[in-house]
Each structure stands twice: as structure tokens, then as C-alpha cells.
Amino acid sequence: MTEVDHRCAVLGKPIAHSLSPVLHNAAYRALGLDSWSYGRHEVGETELEDFLESLDSSWAGLSLTMPLKKTIQPYGVPCNAWAKELKVANTAVFDWSGANDKNAAIPAIRLYNTDVKGIELAFEHSYRARGMRMYSGQDGEAEIDIQPGKEEEKPQTAVELAWQHRHLGFGGLHRDAPHWTCHRRGTPSR
Numbered sequence: 001m002t003e004v005d006h007r008c009a010v011l012g013k014p015i016a017h018s019l020s021p022v023l024h025n026a027a028y029r030a031l032g033l034d035s036w037s038y039g040r041h042e043v044g045e046t047e048l049e050d051f052l053e054s055l056d057s058s059w060a061g062l063s064l065t066m067p068l069k070k071t072i073q074p075y076g077v078p079c080n081a082w083a084k085e086l087k088v089a090n091t092a093v094f095d096w097s098g099a100n101d102k103n104a105a106i107p108a109i110r111l112y113n114t115d116v117k118g119i120e121l122a123f124e125h126s127y128r129a130r131g132m133r134m135y136s137g138q139d140g141e142a143e144i145d146i147q148p149g150k151e152e153e154k155p156q157t158a159v160e161l162a163w164q165h166r167h168l169g170f171g172g173l174h175r176d177a178p179h180w181t182c183h184r185r186g187t188p189s190r
Contacts, residue, residue, distance in 0.1 A: 002034040007058050011051065012065030013044040020063055036060075045071045053105045061093040069113075075102050076109030083113040090115050 010020040024038035043051045048071050064072055069088040076092055078084040089111035098108025 004035055004037040005058050006033070006036040006060045007039070008036070008061050008063070009039040009041050010063040010065065011041050011043040011048070011068055013042050013047075015040045015042045015065065018065075043068070048072065049075075049103065049106075053103065055094075055107075057096045057107075059094055061091065064090050064092060072109070072111060075100060075106060076111040078112075079110045080112045082116045083111045086113055086116075088115075089113050 008024065010018050012018065018040050021038050021040050028034075028036040028038065041051065045067055048068060052075060062072075066088075069090050072089055072092055073087060076089070078087070078089060083089045091112040091114050093110045093112065095108040095110060100106040100108050
């Protein structure tokens with residue numbers, strides 16, 4: 001059996017219902033990350049600092065549910081636009097070589113909000129399943145191509161969809177097909 005030297009977990013209260021450990025551990029196995037493990041811990045707002053202090057350097061990061069997405073803010077540095085703008089983070093990545101300004105017993109923490117991108121990916125997957133395409137535009141726009149997509153371009157799993165997004169991007173727009181542009185404020189235009 002491989003020794004676990006990279007730990008991650010989802011925190012929340014309640015948290016027993018979370019499927020995150022099942023999904024993350026399946027992805028770790030599929031990617032050959034045998035030394036990684038993902039669990040769940042029931043932690044409330046008043047318990048967060050004690051939990052963070054209890055961690056050792058085998059911990060790589062955390063996923064956070066509400067209200068911990070807000071509670072974690074003083075302990076870390078928002079590192080992407082959504083974490084900065086919304087002042088909530090669902091992902092905390094530990095840097096054990098850095099110091100934490102709030103508490104020396106806690107590593108430096110980089111905070112990210114992946115919820116917005118996750119919602120975008122879910123919409124794209126839904127549109128692809130229905131033979132439509134959605135593309136990321138500028139300034140939070142999403143463009144939806146009403147033409148049927150190619151069967152071979154449909155991702156088969158969430159892991160494949162995430163990989164495709166990270167490594168291939170959403171691709172360019174098909175200007176030869178009618179599409180809707182949905183602006184961030186929700187005002188569709190044609």
C-alpha cells in the first residue's frame with residue numbers, strides 16, 4: 001500500500017452528505033496519484049482556526065462549504081479574480097514554505113473561488129449533451145452556439161471535461177452559426 005503524503009479534505013458543518021471524497025479519490029486514482037487522499041471533516045466557523053492549527057505539512061489544501069468560504073478569508077490571500085471580487089473562496093491551497101500573517105501556526109494559504117468556473121463548466125456540459133455549445137467570452141460573457149455540436153467533442157466524464165477545459169480551453173466561436181451572448185448582468189443579446 002502506498003503511503004499517503006498529500007492530504008486534502010472538504011470542510012463544513014454538516015458535511016457527512018458530501019460526495020467530494022468519492023469524486024476526488026476517483027480522480028486521484030484515475031490520474032495515478034496514489035499518494036494523495038481526500039477526506040471530509042465536520043468543522044464549523046468557530047472550529048476553523050483550531051482545525052488549521054492541527055494540520056501538518058502532508059496537507060496540500062482544502063475545499064470549503066458555506067459559511068467557511070467566508071470564514072477562511074482572514075487566513076489567506078485571494079489569488080484569482082472571483083475570490084477577490086466575491087470575497088469567498090471554496091479552495092484553500094497551503095504553502096508550507098510561507099508564513100501566515102494571521103497565525104504563525106498555520107501555513108501561508110492561497111485562496112481560490114472555483115465555483116463560478118464550475119458553474120460555467122456545468123452549463124457547458126449540459127449544452128453539449130443537448131447538442132449545443134457554450135464558449136467563454138470576455139468580461140464574464142458566455143456565448144451559446146445553437147448549432148448541434150460534434151459527437152466526438154462531447155466529454156464523457158467530469159474529469160475529462162475538467163481536463164479538456166484546463167488543457168484545451170473552450171475554443172473559438174463559430175461565427176457562421178447563430179448564437180446568443182449572455183452578458184454577466186443577465187441581459188441576453190443576439
